[in-house]
Amino acid sequence: MDLSLLERESESVWRVEPTGDMRVPGILYADESxxxxxxxxxxEQLRNVASLPGIVRAAYAMPDAHWGYGFPIGGVAAFDPDEGGVVSAGGVGFDISCGVRSLHTGLTLDDVRPKQKALADQLFRDIPAGVGSAGRIRLDGDAMDAMLRGGAHWAVEQGYGTREDLERIxxxxxxxxxxxxxVSERAKARQRDEMGTLGSGNHYLEIQHVAEIFDREAAEAFGLEEGDILATxxxxxxxxxxxxGTxxxxxxxxxAAKHGIHLPDRELACAPIRSELGQIYLGAMRAGINCALANRQIITHLTRRAFExxxxxxxxxxxYDVSHNTCKVERHAVNGEEKEVFxxxxxxxxxxxxxxxxxxxxLRDVGQPVLIGGSMGTESYVLRGTRESEALSFSSSCHGAGRAMSRHQxxxxxxxxxxxxxxxxxxIIVRSPSMRGVAEEAPLAYKDVRAVVDAAERAGLSRKVARVEPIVCIKG
Amino acid sequence: MRESRYEHFPHDADVGVRGIGASPAEAFEEAALALTAVITDPVRVDAAERVEIRCEAPDIELLLADFLNAVIYEMATRGMLFGRYEVKIEGASLEAAAFGERVDVEKHRPIVEAKGATLTSLRVEQRADGTWLAQCVVDV
Structure with missing residues (x-):
């Protein structure tokens, strides 16, 4: 990007003042490179988001921002229903509540090294991954609806995990x-055989070791020590x-036209929060969040069985379990007043x-664990939330490395x-049903995740706690 | 060069599918082949089964997105891949047949799932040489 398009506020904060249809400024957190x-x-997408009805404070982009659908990927925006605010399907994305869950294993690198290959093979056998894979659970009718209402709670009731798991989600x-x-019958039909499956693309299950600790106090609160093994x-x-989403x-x-909303880009598709369509979407999208939480809970169960x-x-x-494609109602400061915004x-x-x-x-004294996935075979990070991120980004941070090169290339x-x-x-042992899928996810096709988390830390969005490196990677 | 063909175009996180043909229907057929090619080489897919697809949309661009999403839906729920398409378009309604078979990981070596056809870079238009182009970005 041409730097002259932005006004530099500090080392890692860039700003675009509102012009044209923009209702609020655009703010980008990243370092110069x-x-x-x-x-x-x-x-362009940040400007478009800033022009949507009812947006408050600013449209924000995180350090890993890249070209998305309407909203940039790495985009954060909040809308006030009292000001005609909207909810946007593009602002949540196609993979609703896509996210990261990390598990302690109680093991160290020395425990796992001798069994590394056997563990990789067992996980690859037990966790369905890739195109055309099906889970062992088939959900229909009432059982599907119960899962969509209950999320990980439902999964625990079905015997996949324990009540203690829920506290960390x-x-x-x-x-x-x-x-x-x-939720349409078509959406439910697509899910019938997909509970407890990993999917494909950039989705994975990794066994990682804690390679470096940056913040001893927070690491202790999170239960992390150098050499510990995590499953993510x-x-x-x-x-x-x-x-x-579709x-x-x-x-x-x-x-949009019926709601009197002018869309500079069709992908910005949105509806007023206080409209029938807006409310229907919110109900369906929240069911989608529960589906993701139940799915990660079942995969947790399968991972436990494989370790056993x-x-x-x-x-x-x-x-902890974080989601990075969501719309949630939260209380935040808007013009000096605490308000409920989307x-x-x-x-x-x-x-x-x-x-x-x-x-x-x-966890209340140290802040929320923020789990950042790097590219396959590089490194991932555990960060913690900061108090100042509330004012900076509605308490949000980055989510991953972001692609630097197209799949094609x-x-x-x-x-x-x-x-x-x-x-x-x-x-590092990689197991995948698709070698070409692995090529598309090659580590060098992604940006340097270290540069992303360093920028997030400098901007005050989150603080580094630990760096982890993979030893096993199961790719869909 | 053949008049009708398909190709991919780059997007930061995902992939663009583009079909070119003598008519909108041919361009749609080629765009659907480009979608298959995101997952596997279409020539590896045998036409063992025929699946009917029908869509209607307010305009021809949304019709393309609807058509590709209907193909994605049929692939996902039937566990199939399609190697050939026949499309008829009248106004803003479409009737199509997709020919394919069940996914066989050994045979097809599928690369990635398609999550959905998006409205990003969505275009259906006649080009200067008279041929038609149909394209959009697919989220994978």
Missing amino acids: LVREMDEKVL EERGCMRGAEPEY IHCGSRGLGHQI EFLRDMAAA RVLPKAVLTVL VHRKGATRAFGPGHPDLPPE AKRTWSGREVVDELARRG
């Missing part, structure tokens, strides 16, 4: 306000979420700071076999 690498589409594992009757799951609401994007685009077979002394407990995070992670009432008591540059062999040389 990240901004230079960013597509100018990010700025956003919304305590169950998004309120879900309305399964607003990155996936979302599967076919159900994709179908909800249907509402189209319906909102078609109904290979490393029976492992005890898997949830460190916060969209598209490729952005909620990052509540210390003292936030929604955090479990044992990646596939031409590397073969999957090359990528797998190179990672094997570095002690």
